[in-house]
Amino acid sequence: MSKRKKITVFPVLFRDDMIQQLYENIEYFDLKILLKESSKIKPYKHYSFRLIPEYFKLHLRNPSLKTKVIAQHNWGYSILLNNANSMDGFMQKQFNSKKRNIFTRYVKRLESCFNVKYRMFYGKISESDYGFIMQALYNMILARFKERNELHKNLHEWNELHANTYQEIVNKKASLFVIYDEDRPIEISLNYHFDKILFSYISSYDISYSKFGLGHVEIYKQIEWCINNNYILFEMGVGGMDYKRRWSNNIYQFKHYIVYNKPTIKVKLLILKFQLKEYLKSKKLNEVSLRLVGKTKKQVETTNNAECKEITKKENTIKTDFSEIEFTNKTYNFLNKYVHDFLYTTENHKSDLKVFKKSNQNTFMLEGKGHYQIISFS
Structure with a gap:
């Protein structure tokens, strides 16, 4: 048997048969989700699942398999909706008046300046709309990260995303949330759906609208959609960007699961390797190397002409x-x-x-x- 490694649970949990084949059910908060066993897949000597949220409890189908859990020095950000029955009720419970005013002002200002439309494509989308929206999202990502002089971490998988996401939307495993100015997309979020969780995987916006805080408007309107559709969690995944910290009420640590049959030398070395990696991350030694790499890059100076x-x-x-x-x-x-x-x-x-x-x-x-x-x- 061969091995399988470097499987990132977010978002693979939402679209890969490996999880369903290996695990019988997943518990999160007060819910237990039975997983339907997928078609037979090739067995492996060991499995490596990164970025499993600590609020998940995964139960193996095969009790003879063993699991080593390694705490990752990565933090996730999400929003528990706490049985809210309206957006106003959620905002009142979640934020003080100052923060409520900040977030709602972005929404009101956008709607007062443009003819805004919000659309959630979930379960139904034409192929022409899909192609147009995905191309718009791609162009937004390129423009935004060019402005920041950075590379987007998900662009390497864009062709795969583009090929697979249409059918996932039709099957209600994914969705596209779009904010329009008239008929022009100005903010787009590609999401995955798992039970009562909406996971915002990739989002971007037209940088010419940057003053309007479109990231906040997107979260506000998607939370509203979640509440109206009885979801319990709006998930934003790994990475502590400012807008995530401002909205999150459920900040958690990720775990790395290594599942194996026998504790062979190879498995023990693999566990040691990942433990060492997380130790170095905890001491921020990885950030030193990133800074050194950053100094070798040509800095692009942007000037306002x-x-x-x-x-x-x-x-x-x-x-x-x-x-x-x-x-x-x-x-x-x-x-x-x-x-x-x-x-x-x-x-x-x-x-x-x-x-x-x-x-x-x-x-x-x-x-x-x-x-x-x-x-x-x-």
Whole structure:
């Protein structure tokens, strides 16, 4: 028999037959989920399952197998919905008034500035919609991580995700949550579903809308969907990014399960290897190597080549050199960030905005209700 290793439970738990074949049931919180045994798979001498949340208890089908559990120096972030029967009720119970106002303000500001639509594609989606949304998500990820001068950890599996996710949505094992400005996707989350858990696996947004806190809006609206559909947990997985910490009420440690038949020398060495790895992580020695690698990368300096200046209505009365443009035309996509920042700051609706261009110059004027701004590009 050969071996199988480096199986990451999140999100493989939601889409791989290995877990169902090996385990009889999974307990989490007050629920026990019986797993339907999948078709026969090739047996292995040992199995390695990384990133198992500590709130899961997995029960093997074969009692003769043994399990070594290694605590990982990785933390997960999720939101227990605590039997909430409404979004307002959840927010009241979960957050103080200051935090509630911060999160709800993002939602209200977005909806006051744009004609926003929210859609959850779960169980049904056309192939054309699927292709369009997945391409939009891919483009958002590329743009956002280019801005950060980083690589996205999941892009290496994009072709596999694209090939498999459509049928998983149809089978209600996955979903796509989309926030639209009119018909334009501006935030997308690819999710997996397991029993009463919604796992937000990959999400991204149009960076020109960055002031609107779309990550918070996405979480708010997906929690609302979870509550309305009797889910008990909104899972965000590994990694302590700021937005996760601000929302989470269930922060947990991951475990690494090594399952084997006999404690052979090979298995013992494998266990020792992973124990050493976690020890080094606990001492943050892995971060030293990451910093050294980071210093060898070419740093990309981003500069703002536009000067923005607020002007008064009196100054705005002379428009002799300006002519109105159709700013939603793709030709003017480079203005999107400035337009959206202006809408956010002035609380104007997009439909009330006019944009003018100065003749023979790369200078633009934004005009909303009672607010004006000049943008000059060097």
